[in-house]
Amino acid sequence: MSFNNLRQKLNNSVIQKLSDAVVSVKGNSFNGIFTREYIETHGFTGYKPILKCLAEDSKMICLDDKILIDNVEYIARERQPDGYGWIIFMLELNDGS
Amino acid sequence: MDHRAMQVIAAFVSRITGLQSTGNRVYLNRTYEIEEDTRTAINVMLGEETPQGEFGFSSMDRIDNVLEIIAEIRVRSSGDSIDSIILQIRKEMHIALMSWVQSQTYPLGLDFVYMLYPAGTGNPEIESVSEKPTAKIETLWKVHYRHSILDPSI
Numbered sequence: 001m002s003f004n005n006l007r008q009k010l011n012n013s014v015i016q017k018l019s020d021a022v023v024s025v026k027g028n029s030f031n032g033i034f035t036r037e038y039i040e041t042h043g044f045t046g047y048k049p050i051l052k053c054l055a056e057d058s059k060m061i062c063l064d065d066k067i068l069i070d071n072v073e074y075i076a077r078e079r080q081p082d083g084y085g086w087i088i089f090m091l092e093l094n095d096g097s
Numbered sequence: 098m099d100h101r102a103m104q105v106i107a108a109f110v111s112r113i114t115g116l117q118s119t120g121n122r123v124y125l126n127r128t129y130e131i132e133e134d135t136r137t138a139i140n141v142m143l144g145e146e147t148p149q150g151e152f153g154f155s156s157m158d159r160i161d162n163v164l165e166i167i168a169e170i171r172v173r174s175s176g177d178s179i180d181s182i183i184l185q186i187r188k189e190m191h192i193a194l195m196s197w198v199q200s201q202t203y204p205l206g207l208d209f210v211y212m213l214y215p216a217g218t219g220n221p222e223i224e225s226v227s228e229k230p231t232a233k234i235e236t237l238w239k240v241h242y243r244h245s246i247l248d249p250s251i
Contacts, residue, residue, distance in 0.1 A: 039226060039227050040130050041224045041226055041227045041231040042171050042173075042222070042224065042231040042232065042233040043127065043130055043131050043138075043140065043171055043233070044130065044131050044132075044135065044171065044173050044227065044231050045130045045131065045132060046173070046227035046228050046229070046231075047227065047228050048226055048227055048228070049228055077225065091228075092175070092225070092228065092229060092230070093228040093229055095229075097136060097173075097174050097175065097178075097229065
């Protein structure tokens with residue numbers, strides 16, 4: 001098995017076993033790993049929403065696209081490919097404010 | 098009776114509490130974090146104080162001081178609306194603090210204060226590491242006031 005095939009198998013296994021969010025964007029749905037870590041900026045408490053998903057699943061997502069994760073809408077503000085088949089999206093809450 | 102600088106800063110906080118944009122979210126030396134659903138706030142801090150002129154003596158029994166007050170505006174909103182919110186807060190704060198000019202009363206309603214004016218604003222610091230971008234900007238105010246050479250509370 002080539003290294004690429006092995007990596008793909010590993011990534012698929014990770015998303016299958018560890019995904020904790022259903023992501024909907026532009027009429028497509030796929031599984032992702034969503035974290036919302038506590039953070040403080042300029043004296044405000046808050047959270048840092050990050051979506052990690054397979055590059056293959058998320059290739060239709062462009063910057064500033066709206067993404068629905070577990071019925072909460074976010075905007076994709078940064079796209080960080082890790083070079084190993086994963087894309088990390090830095091998200092902004094889209095609550096109209 | 099408090100030090101007159103304390104009376105000044107308390108009156109300053111009181112004057113900018115209740116603005117349309119920030120409501121009662123005006124803090125004095127807020128070092129703790131502000132709740133996540135808060136969108137706007139003002140944190141007021143004591144700045145430098147220097148005697149006016151070489152010694153600050155207006156007579157043998159009085160000292161004239163220039164007290165700096167820093168009002169730090171904090172905003173959490175989408176990036177494209179942060180500037181307009183900051184400027185709206187600055188506008189409301191300015192009108193509230195400078196009304197003494199038109200009404201020809203003592204600044205901040207204190208009879209030992211004889212001048213209050215805006216003395217500059219810094220650059221907004223904007224970060225987007227949270228769910229919504231956040232910004233803070235310092236606005237500087239100068240207050241000229243007088244106190245006794247023997248006791249700064251009178």
